[in-house]
Amino acid sequence: MYTQALDTHGQEPAPAARDLSAQEQRFQARVDAEEKIEPKDWMPDAYRQTLIRQISQHAHSEIVGMLPEGNWITRAPSLRRKAVLMAKVQDEGGHGMYLYSAAETLGVSRAQMMQQLLSGAAKYSSIFNYPTLTWADIGAIGWLVDGAAIMNQIPICRCSYGPYARAMVRICKEESFHQRQGFEIMLTLAHGSADQHTMAQDALNRWWWPSIMMFGPSDADSKHSAQSMRWKIKRFSNDELRQKFIDVTVPQAQYLRLTIPDPRLRWNEATQHYDIGPIDWEEFANVLRGNGPCNRERLAARRAADEAGAWVREAAAAHAARQIGRSPHMAVNPQARFA
Amino acid sequence: MKAALTAIAAAGASAGPQRQAHIECLLRLGDTSLVLGQRLGEWIGHAPALEEDLGLANLGLDLIGQARLLLSYAGELEGQGRDEDSLAFLRDAPQFRNLTLAEQPNGDFGHTIVRQWLIDGWQLQLYDALQGSSDARLGAIAAKALKETRYHYRFSRGWLVRLGDGTAESQRRMQAAIDGLWRFTAEFFTADESERLMAQAGVMPQLPPLANNWLAQAEADLEEATLGHPPAVPYPWQGKQGVHSEHLGHLLAHMQHLPRTYPGAKW
Numbered sequence: 001m002y003t004q005a006l007d008t009h010g011q012e013p014a015p016a017a018r019d020l021s022a023q024e025q026r027f028q029a030r031v032d033a034e035e036k037i038e039p040k041d042w043m044p045d046a047y048r049q050t051l052i053r054q055i056s057q058h059a060h061s062e063i064v065g066m067l068p069e070g071n072w073i074t075r076a077p078s079l080r081r082k083a084v085l086m087a088k089v090q091d092e093g094g095h096g097m098y099l100y101s102a103a104e105t106l107g108v109s110r111a112q113m114m115q116q117l118l119s120g121a122a123k124y125s126s127i128f129n130y131p132t133l134t135w136a137d138i139g140a141i142g143w144l145v146d147g148a149a150i151m152n153q154i155p156i157c158r159c160s161y162g163p164y165a166r167a168m169v170r171i172c173k174e175e176s177f178h179q180r181q182g183f184e185i186m187l188t189l190a191h192g193s194a195d196q197h198t199m200a201q202d203a204l205n206r207w208w209w210p211s212i213m214m215f216g217p218s219d220a221d222s223k224h225s226a227q228s229m230r231w232k233i234k235r236f237s238n239d240e241l242r243q244k245f246i247d248v249t250v251p252q253a254q255y256l257r258l259t260i261p262d263p264r265l266r267w268n269e270a271t272q273h274y275d276i277g278p279i280d281w282e283e284f285a286n287v288l289r290g291n292g293p294c295n296r297e298r299l300a301a302r303r304a305a306d307e308a309g310a311w312v313r314e315a316a317a318a319h320a321a322r323q324i325g326r327s328p329h330m331a332v333n334p335q336a337r338f339a
Numbered sequence: 340m341k342a343a344l345t346a347i348a349a350a351g352a353s354a355g356p357q358r359q360a361h362i363e364c365l366l367r368l369g370d371t372s373l374v375l376g377q378r379l380g381e382w383i384g385h386a387p388a389l390e391e392d393l394g395l396a397n398l399g400l401d402l403i404g405q406a407r408l409l410l411s412y413a414g415e416l417e418g419q420g421r422d423e424d425s426l427a428f429l430r431d432a433p434q435f436r437n438l439t440l441a442e443q444p445n446g447d448f449g450h451t452i453v454r455q456w457l458i459d460g461w462q463l464q465l466y467d468a469l470q471g472s473s474d475a476r477l478g479a480i481a482a483k484a485l486k487e488t489r490y491h492y493r494f495s496r497g498w499l500v501r502l503g504d505g506t507a508e509s510q511r512r513m514q515a516a517i518d519g520l521w522r523f524t525a526e527f528f529t530a531d532e533s534e535r536l537m538a539q540a541g542v543m544p545q546l547p548p549l550a551n552n553w554l555a556q557a558e559a560d561l562e563e564a565t566l567g568h569p570p571a572v573p574y575p576w577q578g579k580q581g582v583h584s585e586h587l588g589h590l591l592a593h594m595q596h597l598p599r600t601y602p603g604a605k606w
Contacts, residue, residue, distance in 0.1 A: 063389070070384035074377060077597035077606035078424045079410075082380070083403045089383050090396035097389055135597055135606070193604050301385065309387025311512065312448050315505025322504070 031232050036162035039105035047231055051161050052106050054233065056113045059099035060124035062092045063117070064298050068132040069141060077135055084181055085138060091174045098167040105163045118303050126284070127210050129292030136189050136196075136203035142182015144204075144211040144249065146175050151245045152215065155235035183252065190256040197257075204253065205261045212276070213284045215242040221281075246274050357540065360533035362413050363436065364543050365477070366426075367579050368465070369409030370437035372484075373427055374587070375458055376402030377594055378445055387448050394494055398455065401487040408480045428598040432587045439578035440523035442587040446516065449502055449509070453516035456495035460557055461527045462488045464549040473541035496560055503564025514566055521568050526576040527553065 020028060024044055030037065037043055066089050073089065076082035100110045116122035127145055132138065153172050159165040189200035216222060216238040228234035236244075253260050264277030287295070379399035386392040410423040421429075440458060445451045466488055469481035502509040528550035530538065537543035561568055578584075597606070 066384035066392070073380040073383055074593055075596055077428075077604075079373075079403055079407050079427055081606055083400055083407070086380060086383065086396050086400050086403065090393055090400070093383075093389055093392045093396070097393070100389075188606060192606075193601065195601055196604055305385040305387070308385075309391075309448065311506070311508050312387035312391075312502065315502050315509030318509075319501040319505045 028230070031160045031230075034158075034232075035160075036165065037160050038162045046227075047233075048106050050228065050231070050233060051164065052103055052108050055099055055103040055106070055164055056108070056116070057123050057125075059096045059103060059113065060117045060122055061128065062096035062099060064124045064128045064302065066092050066096075067298055067301050068128055068130070068294070069138060071132045072135060072138050075135070076138075081185070088142070088178050088181065091178065095167075095171045095174070098171065099164075102161075102163040102167045114306070118299070118306055120290070120299060123288070125214065126287040126292060127214050128298060129287050129295045130206065130210050131294050133206070134199050134203060136186070136199040137207065139182050139185030139189060139200065140203035140207040142178050142180075143186050143252070144182075144207050145214065146179040146182055147249060148211045148214045148245050150175050150179055151241045151248075155241075156233075158232070158235060160232040186256055186258070190258055200256070201258050204258050208261050209280065209283075210287075212242060212246070212279060213281075215239070215245070217281065217284075218279075243273055246276060250274050357536060358416060360536040361474070361540075361542060362416050363533040364537050365409050365413035365416065366436040367438075369406045369413060369426075370435050371441045371458065371462075372402040372409065373406035374435070374437040374590065375441040375455075376400075376406060377590060378441070378443075378451075378454075381445055382451065391448070395451075398491050398494065401484075401491065405480070405484045405487070408483075412476060412480070424598070428595045432583050432591055433581045435578075435583065435587060435591070436581060437578055437583075437587075438523070438526055439576040439584050440520060440526070442578070442584060442590055443520065443523065444586055446519075447512060448498075449512040450516040450520065452495055452498040452502065453513065453520050455491065456499045456560070457520060457524055457557075459488055459492040459495050460553050460560075461524075463492055463556075464528075464553050465544070468544035468549065472543070477542065499560060499566075500564045503561070503566040510565065513564065517561070517566055518569050522572040522574060523576055525571060525573045526578060529575075531580065 023042060027037075027043060027047075030041075037047075069085065069089050069092070073082065073085050076085050100113060103113060104110060113122065117124065132141070150172060153168055153175060156168045157165055157172055159168065186200055186203075189196040191197075219225070219237045219239045222238055225234060225237055229237075250260060250265065262277045264275065266275045268275045286292070290296075376399045379395050379402065382395045383392055383399070386395055406427070407423045410426045414421040414423065414426055438458065438461070440454060443450075443454055445454075462484070466481040466485040470478050470485065472478040472481065499513070503513045504510070528546045530546040534543055534546055538545045557568070576582075576584075578587075598604070
């Protein structure tokens with residue numbers, strides 16, 4: 001899963017108009033030379049804050065993304081599909097863990113990030129505010145949402161911040177696997193019974209535009225990408241990545257014998273790309289503002305899990321503290337994991 | 340497997356009851372793993388911490404894997420063309436042979452842990468003994484499952500102790516879970532005709548002698564967790580014979596919804 005280009009919204013500082021300090025110049029020179037920035041290295045505060053925001057949003061997206069897919073674990077239509085889906089949702093949780101860990105290297109705790117998610121202060125990819133209504137949605141999420149995620153994430157494997165880049169290498173491998181699994185579900189449905197084909201087409205109809213929107217606002221409206229590009233946190237613009245995704249995905253839909261729900265979709269000989277119809281940015285903004293079909297449910301589910309689990313975390317911390325009391329050799333901080 | 344099948348074939352007239360008992364025993368193991376795995380699947384995304392989401396998913400995955408091996412084998416032995424999915428998705432509750440405990444609802448995390456710890460303890464005994472089964476295929480499945488179950492037990496036992504010996508609230512919740520679920524263990528090691536037949540054939544171990552090992556281990560764990568167990572309530576639960584609690588029907592209605600709605604569809 002992926003966090004859309006949310007970092008282009010709001011708080012990110014505008015590209016520096018002032019002259020860079022000597023320290024900033026050295027930092028930029030390292031970035032320009034494609035050196036990795038590591039946790040203990042000096043970095044501009046805005047770089048640190050941008051990364052904390054982006055990585056934590058990405059982590060939150062993984063965790064919230066477990067919910068729409070987890071919705072089908074108990075109803076997967078075969079034991080093989082059930083096992084694959086469980087493993088997939090588990091992978092998403094694992095991605096959340098690496099990413100929270102990567103963000104922690106920047107000086108923020110998982111507990112703080114979790115609090116930001118639960119309070120509604122932090123964003124996550126708005127694609128997960130759409131519901132999974134049929135089994136085909138599990139195929140469509142793998143194929144389209146993970147497909148879009150890969151487009152976005154492959155360049156992050158070369159992100160200037162070392163821990164984020166390294167976390168992304170493994171995540172991309174797993175996402176690529178998920179994308180193929182999703183496509184295979186779609187293939188089975190599209191070539192199955194008439195009912196199954198209808199189910200697959202319906203899922204494509206509902207997931208196509210939200211997937212296109214995952215790349216974030218168009219470049220013209222994306223004010224702050226430039227700084228992220230200079231810092232090599234971002235390598236390609238939102239529109240470039242979106243176009244790549246469309247160009248790769250349209251032939252896949254044709255292979256599936258499914259129709260992309262865009263009457264203006266055309267191959268453009270001149271540009272050697274597909275042209276698409278207008279994106280409904282009003283819907284995107286609306287879902288981002290909290291008015292999507294499942295925003296409330298997703299946050300409520302995360303809060304319910306947090307509240308229902310509080311006694312477990314407290315007990316684990318109490319037990320660990322007591323163990324340390326019993327054994328003077330245990331130097332582990334019992335609060336570290338469940339603080 | 341070949342040895343067992345040969346033995347069955349050689350038994351001639353008794354092949355029918357023998358084969359039926361053999362299938363029964365495979366279903367009891369396979370359905371218990373399947374139903375418990377299905378319950379764990381309900382947790383994913385809702386656990387008390389991210390680590391536990393991953394841990395419960397791992398356990399669930401292993402259990403679904405065991406179910407696939409055991410149900411596939413049961414279907415082959417039956418010889419009527421039923422595969423793992425037709426057995427999982429197209430049987431109704433009375434045809435399911437899982438332990439009644441496996442189908443009990445998740446409840447709070449403490450209930451889930453106690454249910455898991457109890458069944459892990461049962462599986463440890465059974466899979467360990469089954470490694471020496473005269474049915475080589477079942478022995479191989481048991482050997483694989485035993486490795487997984489040791490890990491599951493480490494997980495569930497760890498949480499049992501942590502939560503039992505945690506806070507006053509966690510201890511109260513854990514004791515409530517034990518008090519609520521202990522009664523289902525009456526079914527663990529009682530053997531019926533199928534199990535006795537398979538024990539004679541060396542396919543299954545004798546069940547009653549395993550009970551002592553299990554109880555000794557369970558009581559040691561409970562002591563470390565500062566918990567106790569209620570006296571045995573020997574209501575004769577018969578999930579293994581297909582007589583279940585009310586919960587299984589709901590679990591199956593949910594799990595089987597798609598294959599039932601679209602008969603014959605391939606997924």
